[in-house]
Amino acid sequence: MKDQEHQNGKSGFNRRDFLRGSGAAAAATALATAPQLAFAQAADDKKVVRDQTTITLNVNGGDHKVIVEPRTTLLEAIRYQLKLTGAKPVSPDGVAGAATVLVDGKAMNADTLLALECAGKKVRTVESLGGEKPDAVPAAFVHNDAQQCGFCTPGFVVAVRAFLNAHPQATEAEIRHGLNGNICRCGTYANVIQAAMEVVKGGSK
Amino acid sequence: MADMNWPKQGTAAVLGATPDRIDGIAKATGAAKYTYDITPDKMLLARALGCPHGHCQITAIDVSPALQVPGVVAARALKNVGAQVNWEGDLVAVVVGETEGAVAEGLKEIKFAFNPLDVWVDDSDLAGAEKAGRTQGAGDNTKLDNKDIKKPEEQDAEFKRLLDECKKDGAVVEGEYGIHVITHMCLEPHGSTCEWEGDKLTAHLSTQNVSGTAGQFATPLQIAATDVTVHCDYVGGGFGSKFGADSWGVVCAQLAKETGRPVKLMLDRDLELKNAGTRPSGFIQVKIGANKEGVVQVWDSKHWGTSGIQGGPVTQGVIPYVFDPPNRRRKSIGINTNAAGARAWRAPNHPQACAITQVAYDDIARALGIDSYDVFLRNLPTVTNNKAEVYKAEMEIAAKLMDWRKKWHPHGKGPAKGSVVTGLGMAIHTWGGAPHSSTCTVKIHPDGAVETFLGSQDLGTGTRTVIAMVVAETLGLPVDAISVNIGSSKYPTSGSSGGSTTVGGVSESNRRGATDALNLLLAKVAPKLDAQPEDLEAVKGRIQVKGNTAKGLSWKEACGLLGMTPIEVQGNFQRGVTQTNLSSNGVAGVQMAEVAVDRETGVVKMLKFVAVQDMGLIINRKLAASQIYGAVIMGIAAALYEERIMDPTTGKFLNAELADYKLPRLGDTGQIVVELYEPESEYNRGVVGLGEPPVIAPPAAIANAVCNALGVRVGTLPMTPKRVLDAIAKAK
Numbered sequence: 001m002k003d004q005e006h007q008n009g010k011s012g013f014n015r016r017d018f019l020r021g022s023g024a025a026a027a028a029t030a031l032a033t034a035p036q037l038a039f040a041q042a043a044d045d046k047k048v049v050r051d052q053t054t055i056t057l058n059v060n061g062g063d064h065k066v067i068v069e070p071r072t073t074l075l076e077a078i079r080y081q082l083k084l085t086g087a088k089p090v091s092p093d094g095v096a097g098a099a100t101v102l103v104d105g106k107a108m109n110a111d112t113l114l115a116l117e118c119a120g121k122k123v124r125t126v127e128s129l130g131g132e133k134p135d136a137v138p139a140a141f142v143h144n145d146a147q148q149c150g151f152c153t154p155g156f157v158v159a160v161r162a163f164l165n166a167h168p169q170a171t172e173a174e175i176r177h178g179l180n181g182n183i184c185r186c187g188t189y190a191n192v193i194q195a196a197m198e199v200v201k202g203g204s205k
Numbered sequence: 206m207a208d209m210n211w212p213k214q215g216t217a218a219v220l221g222a223t224p225d226r227i228d229g230i231a232k233a234t235g236a237a238k239y240t241y242d243i244t245p246d247k248m249l250l251a252r253a254l255g256c257p258h259g260h261c262q263i264t265a266i267d268v269s270p271a272l273q274v275p276g277v278v279a280a281r282a283l284k285n286v287g288a289q290v291n292w293e294g295d296l297v298a299v300v301v302g303e304t305e306g307a308v309a310e311g312l313k314e315i316k317f318a319f320n321p322l323d324v325w326v327d328d329s330d331l332a333g334a335e336k337a338g339r340t341q342g343a344g345d346n347t348k349l350d351n352k353d354i355k356k357p358e359e360q361d362a363e364f365k366r367l368l369d370e371c372k373k374d375g376a377v378v379e380g381e382y383g384i385h386v387i388t389h390m391c392l393e394p395h396g397s398t399c400e401w402e403g404d405k406l407t408a409h410l411s412t413q414n415v416s417g418t419a420g421q422f423a424t425p426l427q428i429a430a431t432d433v434t435v436h437c438d439y440v441g442g443g444f445g446s447k448f449g450a451d452s453w454g455v456v457c458a459q460l461a462k463e464t465g466r467p468v469k470l471m472l473d474r475d476l477e478l479k480n481a482g483t484r485p486s487g488f489i490q491v492k493i494g495a496n497k498e499g500v501v502q503v504w505d506s507k508h509w510g511t512s513g514i515q516g517g518p519v520t521q522g523v524i525p526y527v528f529d530p531p532n533r534r535r536k537s538i539g540i541n542t543n544a545a546g547a548r549a550w551r552a553p554n555h556p557q558a559c560a561i562t563q564v565a566y567d568d569i570a571r572a573l574g575i576d577s578y579d580v581f582l583r584n585l586p587t588v589t590n591n592k593a594e595v596y597k598a599e600m601e602i603a604a605k606l607m608d609w610r611k612k613w614h615p616h617g618k619g620p621a622k623g624s625v626v627t628g629l630g631m632a633i634h635t636w637g638g639a640p641h642s643s644t645c646t647v648k649i650h651p652d653g654a655v656e657t658f659l660g661s662q663d664l665g666t667g668t669r670t671v672i673a674m675v676v677a678e679t680l681g682l683p684v685d686a687i688s689v690n691i692g693s694s695k696y697p698t699s700g701s702s703g704g705s706t707t708v709g710g711v712s713e714s715n716r717r718g719a720t721d722a723l724n725l726l727l728a729k730v731a732p733k734l735d736a737q738p739e740d741l742e743a744v745k746g747r748i749q750v751k752g753n754t755a756k757g758l759s760w761k762e763a764c765g766l767l768g769m770t771p772i773e774v775q776g777n778f779q780r781g782v783t784q785t786n787l788s789s790n791g792v793a794g795v796q797m798a799e800v801a802v803d804r805e806t807g808v809v810k811m812l813k814f815v816a817v818q819d820m821g822l823i824i825n826r827k828l829a830a831s832q833i834y835g836a837v838i839m840g841i842a843a844a845l846y847e848e849r850i851m852d853p854t855t856g857k858f859l860n861a862e863l864a865d866y867k868l869p870r871l872g873d874t875g876q877i878v879v880e881l882y883e884p885e886s887e888y889n890r891g892v893v894g895l896g897e898p899p900v901i902a903p904p905a906a907i908a909n910a911v912c913n914a915l916g917v918r919v920g921t922l923p924m925t926p927k928r929v930l931d932a933i934a935k936a937k
Contacts, residue, residue, distance in 0.1 A: 050275055050306070071306040080250075080304075085242035086235015088441070090392045091474045091863040098392060130234025142229035145831045148665030150232030151392040151441030157233050180870040183863060185392050185442050186665050187838025189871040191831060 097182030259856015276307025294479025371494030393441020396471030446482030516541035617916015630909025638894025640709025641700025705894025718776020807926030811875030840903020
């Protein structure tokens with residue numbers, strides 16, 4: 001049988017090589033899968049720009065200089081350079097919500113934001129909700145045991161904080177409807193609902 | 206002397222209460238550092254390349270182009286030319302660099318070529334697998350009430366006769382059921398951050414086996430296990446998949462040595478799902494016969510499935526699940542597929558066995574037009590674990606919480622609201638949960654501070670909190686007075702967290718260690734109080750003559766008598782060796798589901814779920830309830846959402862990203878009601894593990910509820926809208 005090449009072109013992801021590299025049968029599958037094809041086309045002839053630049057990120061109220069490339073995500077910058085590791089890398093497409101941070105007050109996924117586009121904006125991470133006197137949301141998570149392994153928890157905490165900022169009087173039905181951007185594998189949803197309800201009702205004091 | 210046994214039910218100061226988990230705020234605010242979060246100075250990042258084909262022979266592999274990429278520091282092939290790769294995503298190379306971007310670019314530059322070989326990934330098609338030569342490990346096991354019948358052909362005739370008898374008088378159902386492969390989907394992928402100091406390795410490993418993984422690094426690295434420290438303060442999910450150093454853990458250590466810098470190698474999401482843990486599938490053909498009361502008389506089944514390249518099916522011993530009718534024959538066949546080997550998945554074998562057999566019991570209820578509750582109740586005398594009475598009591602509680610009798614309607618006979626019908630289903634489960642071996646060191650300092658050390662880990666159970674509660678109870682102190690140290694292989698050895706063994710294990714060692722430490726303290730205090738040590742007790746922060754608050758010392762004063770040297774004692778529990786009244790083995794558990802099914806769209810919606818669970822003595826009621834909530838939600842995932850989908854031609858795992866691998870979200874789980882069943886008879890058994898049991902029954906209970914709603918069996922899980930609509934169409 002003929003060798004199947006699986007090397008991509010020098011200019012990054014190359015559609016021709018993508019199809020050839022996956023083998024004929026896989027190419028048929030790929031052709032049948034519109035998003036993959038679109039991705040291959042979109043990536044065709046794109047060049048990687050590697051030049052580094054120093055920017056200032058405003059994180060948790062303070063300005064921090066970070067060295068980034070155009071492709072550096074906000075998540076990489078805050079985790080590896082600022083050592084703020086509360087936001088977690090769970091899936092590169094952000095669908096898990098584990099890297100949720102507040103950007104100018106809005107809940108966003110740090111793993112799908114480029115660091116460059118966050119310059120000049122105010123970023124708040126879960127760490128800003130901790131400290132000596134934690135925010136009511138993480139406190140309610142603890143009181144209602146809305147965490148098990150805890151890896152999704154920081155992202156969930158930020159998402160709940162953002163949701164309740166926008167809907168301070170949310171009903172249980174609204175909470176069930178409005179907090180579907182975060183995945184928890186341990187299954188803490190029932191407790192998260194209780195925690196969010198407790199915050200609406202004035203906290204766990 | 207302080208009594209080792211647990212206090213009588215209702216007299217404990219701390220046990221059975223609901224303190225918050227002691228590491229809760231650290232986890233909820235991002236202060237807790239998981240393996241993925243460990244970022245030593247000068248750390249390099251490493252990522253792996255997965256093989257793009259499910260079965261192939263490597264014809265070329267060259268990592269040198271990757272080294273040309275700015276920012277790439279090292280690269281190595283993990284397989285040689287000529288090697289055969291048996292599943293898509295198997296790691297073939299790794300690149301180390303300064304940034305994620307450089308590493309990703311380097312991976313793309315690797316030259317890799319292969320000759321494809323034949324692929325087999327279909328685990329539901331038994332006939333096809335047989336034709337492809339992919340079946341293995343066939344076996345059978347037969348039990349007949351009439352033990353004189355031994356020849357196979359006579360046994361065949363006897364099964365036929367028994368089924369004919371049921372047909373005449375009761376009911377016979379011939380069913381086909383199945384549940385697909387799912388992944389562990391730990392949100393923190395498998396991996397490590399490795400750093401060397403001279404010839405000593407520290408491996409920050411995401412593991413549920415802190416005490417048992419140092420040697421797994423040492424042997425392949427050709428160093429002594431004493432030169433390895435495995436460290437893991439927090440682990441982002443394990444579910445049975447994180448017992449090993451794994452090949453990529455060793456590679457990470459090697460790359461750290463090679464580059465002279467700390468290296469972090471965590472699997473990408475897709476490689477995580479392709480390599481680091483799946484649960485075997487289970488498919489079954491059943492003939493089940495019952496008398497007119499619904500009591501099953503005969504079971505005759507053949508089941509198959511895959512554990513990946515290892516090829517094993519769900520173990521025979523749990524078919525049918527929990528129930529064991531007087532006449533039973535079970536055959537099993539494994540299917541060898543081009544997929545990474547399965548790993549232990551929370552309650553190995555049990556959820557699948559429950560999902561493919563207790564549905565047949567429910568189909569007996571449907572065939573006879575009997576309430577499913579009564580069929581389960583009438584078959585309790587055949588349960589394999591001598592817990593018929595516990596099941597009965599738990600069924601009564603669950604039925605009340607579900608309002609079962611009022612809501613019940615015969616299968617498919619309920620009222621419809623437009624195209625939406627509702628239904629009820631139930632299932633039962635069992636698990637062992639005896640504690641693992643565990644050793645701890647308990648120290649009482651002269652200033653009154655108390656600490657304990659053990660090489661355990663917190664999978665999410667709340668290990669630290671449980672330990673603090675046990676020591677606090679023993680010493681008469683508040684929970685926050687206890688400093689708990691887990692997560693290092695340099696601490697005393699404690700078992701891996703698998704099989705619902707941790708809470709029992711750490712409770713055993715810490716109760717023993719703290720009791721012995723307290724007795725040493727009481728011996729010091731006794732002369733001061735003109736009493737004998739056996740007359741003293743530790744309660745509410747005091748050491749005093751039993752029942753006499755006037756004759757005693759504060760804890761701090763008492764510890765002050767130690768002079769300069771702390772008390773240090775080892776608590777030791779060896780499973781199967783140490784005699785114990787503190788823990789036990791074996792639980793039951795009853796679960797009920799209420800669902801709404803839209804007959805036009807095929808969408809199943811969870812309305813309500815009730816879980817009633819025994820677990821012996823309960824240490825922390827809040828943490829125990831959390832385990833059950835979580836298990837139910839994981840069960841809902843397997844019932845309605847998640848499955849691995851493979852491409853039959855290339856062997857590609859098609860939905861190996863979270864966007865495609867469907868899991869329930871917060872709004873998908875309905876109302877969940879948890880009831881902890883702890884009568885005195887259970888409390889007195891001591892601690893029994895809880896992690897596995899409640900995850901077992903949800904798929905079967907939900908499948909039965911869907912069948913009750915529709916009057917049609919959706920045979921294969923997860924019950925996606927398409928499978929629901931197909932089942933409805935087929936029944937027409």
